[in-house]
Amino acid sequence: MKLYTYFRSSAAYRVRIALNLKQLPYDAVAVHLLRDGGQQKQANYKQKSPLGIVPALETEHAVLTQSLAIIEWLDETYPQVALLPDDADGRARVRAIAQTIACDIHPLNNLRVLAYLTKNIGITEEQKNDWYRHWVNEGLAAVEQLLANDPRTGIFCHGDTPGLADCCLIPQVFNARRFQCPLDDLPVISRIVAACESLPAFQLAAPAQQFDAE
Amino acid sequence: MKLYTYFRSSAAYRVRIALNLKQLPYDAVAVHLLRDGGQQKQANYKQKSPLGIVPALETEHAVLTQSLAIIEWLDETYPQVALLPDDADGRARVRAIAQTIACDIHPLNNLRVLAYLTKNIGITEEQKNDWYRHWVNEGLAAVEQLLANDPRTGIFCHGDTPGLADCCLIPQVFNARRFQCPLDDLPVISRIVAACESLPAFQLAAPAQQFDAE
Structure with a gap:
């Protein structure tokens, strides 16, 4: 899995915690929010995340956006170390x-x-x-x-x-x-x-x- | 179920659609966002929704807040007419x-x-x-x-x-x-x-x- 991240983005930070709690390895790709007028606004990144925001998680099948949706997907796909209660x-x-x-x-x-x-x-x-x-x-x-x-x-x-x-x-x-x-x-x-x-x-x-x- | 709602709140509107799609009856309680300095800010409502926002859904067991969390709860509790896909x-x-x-x-x-x-x-x-x-x-x-x-x-x-x-x-x-x-x-x-x-x-x-x- 490839995580498009920026060190100071708190939405990316959420997903990094979730990946770590589940001990899932991932490749981090930096999207610098201030450099080059905002790398998140560049066309090649907006193909992955149309709104031009981090994080995005590239899996085998798709690029997932929105940190909470990504964490729920991780929880459903890798249920060991559950991040949501069972009721x-x-x-x-x-x-x-x-x-x-x-x-x-x-x-x-x-x-x-x-x-x-x-x-x-x-x-x-x-x-x-x-x-x-x-x-x-x-x-x-x-x-x-x-x-x-x-x-x-x-x-x-x-x-x-x-x-x-x-x-x-x-x-x-x-x-x-x-x-x-x-x-x-x-x-x-x-x-x-x-x-x-x-x-x-x-x-x-x-x-x-x-x-x-x- | 009791839905605390305001006609023009789009977060409440989301939950009203979900309840209707599932054909679940509910009692609507109006929380007027502009009257009385904002009824959502009154102490008795903030006991239900600490941030003082609508909607809130009162069930037999609890008061649920946040429209997306409420809709997911409805989908899990009343799975007929699914609102989320199964993959x-x-x-x-x-x-x-x-x-x-x-x-x-x-x-x-x-x-x-x-x-x-x-x-x-x-x-x-x-x-x-x-x-x-x-x-x-x-x-x-x-x-x-x-x-x-x-x-x-x-x-x-x-x-x-x-x-x-x-x-x-x-x-x-x-x-x-x-x-x-x-x-x-x-x-x-x-x-x-x-x-x-x-x-x-x-x-x-x-x-x-x-x-x-x-």
Whole structure:
């Protein structure tokens, strides 16, 4: 399998964690989001990912896009080390946590959106930081409640083995720290992040560990 | 089952289509996003949906949030009239189309984001419309390619029965029309939308047909 990735992309980071948790080998291909006017916008890459975003996973049969869809495909195709629970209620809960991050926090703060706000609307650096932190703070506060108020939360987001929700949470917290978002009021998230960060699967997926890191 | 909904919410609209396709009865509870300073922000609703967004689906056991997670739960719990294909590659494709809409178009244009742009950043009405159309145009162009370049596209997004991707596409096109986004360069999407709109499941889920429509 070939993963089209960028070290700092948190959507790619999610998939790297999932691949590592399942101990699946893959070839990483760097798509530099800032070089050459954005390599993700070049025609040869957009044939793989029409929206021009990372990650994409090239398998024997197809090129898969969208990080959550890729992780579900990995989980169905390589079911050893399951990343989703085996009951429908549990899966709905894990997907809801993952989607709170992947739909309601991350898309607002990714590179193409920040670029639009800066270039097309002309917001200041301070307004950009406020925007970024607003969605992180609001979104992670909701995730904290989903975790704090549910007995199914364990060492990890759902039970005592890491899964899809953890694959999304750790990259989002990485971004939150990068933009100095306060995490003091998020004790459950902080505890789970510490548990994940003790595992090699998460450590080796981190941006700084990637071959294309700068 | 009880669906917390708002007639114009496209995330709620997705779930209404799915419930109708499966012919599942439900009680609709209106959460008015503009009345009382936003009923979705009130404490009793945020106990159900910590982020304060619609829809939420209350089942016998739990309150489920996030429209795609809810639809997957419905599909697993009521498998008659399947909304996802039965092969992993097909599911990955359908989820990728759904997530291109639910992660990369819709979150940028929903009410809370437009309100932030208007109130906190002070953008003009024209800038708001440009912003809205930019993400719709870019996102739907990508969806068009995912559909046009794949033999698995049928009468609907994936094959000849409607499914998860169609549940996301129709509400997004409804929004696109509302903001006068041009659809002329999207022939496959336009054809699929016409096919969906001929079905009662889609017709009855439309905003204008809801008991809380204005």
